[in-house]
Amino acid sequence: MRTQVAIVGAGPSGLLLAHLLHLQGIESVVLERQSREYVEHRVRAGVLEQGTVDTLRAAGLADRLLREGLVHHGIELRFTRHAHRIALSELSGGRSITIYGQQELVKDLVRARLETGRALYFQVADLSLDQVAGPEPVLRFRHGDRAVELHCDFVAGCDGFHGVCRKSIPASEQQVFHYDYPYAWVGVLAAVAPSTDEVIYAHHEDGLAMHSLRSPELSRLYLQCSPHDVIAHWSDDRIWSELHRRLATDDGWVLQEGPILEKSITAMRSFVVEPMQYGRLFLAGDSAHIVPPTGAKGLNLAVSDVRALADALSEWFVHGRDELLAQYSATCLQRVWRAQHFSAWMTQMLHRAPDDSTGFMHRLQVSHLRYIAQSRAAATSLAENYVGYDLA
Ligand code: APR
Ligand code: PHB
Secondary structure (H helix, E strand, C coil): EEEEEEECCCCCHHHHHHHHHHHCCCCEEEEECCHHHHHHCCCCCEEEEEEHHHHHHHHHCCHHHHHHCEEEECCEEEEEEEEECCCHHCEEEEEEEEEHHHHHHHHHHHHHHHHCCCCECCEEEEEEEECCCCCEEEEEECCCEEEEEEEEEEEEEECCCCCCHHHHCCHHCCCEEECCCCCCCCEEEEECCCCCCCCCECCCCCCEEEEEECCCCCEEECCCCCCCHHHCCCCCCHHHHHHHHHHCCCCCCCCCCCCCEEEEEEEEEEEEECCCCCCEEECCCHHHCCCHHHHHHHHHHHHHHHHHHHHHHHHHHHHCCCCHHHHHHHHHHHHHHHHHHHHHHHHHCCCCCCCCCCCHHHHHHHHHHHHHHCCHHHHHHHHHHHHHCCCC
């Protein structure tokens, strides 16, 4: 088999790249380890920056997102039992965010790919990369009982943090930067109307709590827990009682409960590999970088990588020029490091530090939160990063 771009992974990165290339008349093959059912039902993040929505709309992929997504103009910070609204749009020149579950976006992207009639293989096994440093990389994999060899001009490594592409780059050719946080999140999807109109980030002495939304009938909630915790320790009753306690305010706000449909624990880490390229292999999305979810940046970074990669590959295939490919990694890393800083900053401001034996960090955090609630300059900084900030 031969194609122009072999895309490993059918998450948001791989599927969006496939579509953007298709729009330029560039052929690709998408290879995914899991089943369609699995990727379409994996519950993940849900906040889209306006730039992300604009990219999807321009690619003709936003019909359902524009119908069903919830457009938000603010978020709420809660601390010392009080609520403070950060007016994102007012503070960022009118930009907004849209709440739309990542798995819904993946469903839209899979459907769009299948409609193009171009190749998308699920349940691909034992994938390996060869000769990515040369002009014609080769991918080998099994699909059903066939052993396949796929030749291509470029490989897009869109296979997430645990994928094979990054691991195919020699260690001497990459530099890894990472930080593991001493906490994790219990994430919950509940069949109940959200008790809030905007996403709530709550700071509490027992740890962060968050209330997000998915639809008029579905709530998404999170609680800080230990990175060593297991979900079996989190009964539904315990989850609701912790949420009530950590989200409580003095003005009598009420959290509505409902059946818990899904719950799991997510580790929190910051991770970047540099450069995001090796020969003809280009990494995009979670395969190249991970942010802790507190800044809601993961999906948005994936989309901006892919937009840059699609532009660079189009320039190569359509105009025979390689300037954008040569700049790809440096271009993406500007945005990646801004998002890394913002995500780490939000994370450290809102989580209980396990080694804070005297409560020093807790007091710093409360002072920081008060400053953001009171100072327009501080709130503007949060807002412009939250809606997506491009470093020149
Ligand atoms: N062969 C084929 N596919 C693979 C392999 C492999 N060896 N390893 C991983 N994959 C697939 C995974 O099954 C997954 O479907 O690659 C896909 C990667 O998708 P994501 O993890 O969703 O990564 P990405 O598309 O970059 O999207 C980033 O996902 O984790 C969230 O917060 C993150 O929203 C961000 C988004
Ligand atoms: C979500 O809706 O899942 C969500 C929202 C904001 C975050 C993280 C997750 O920071």
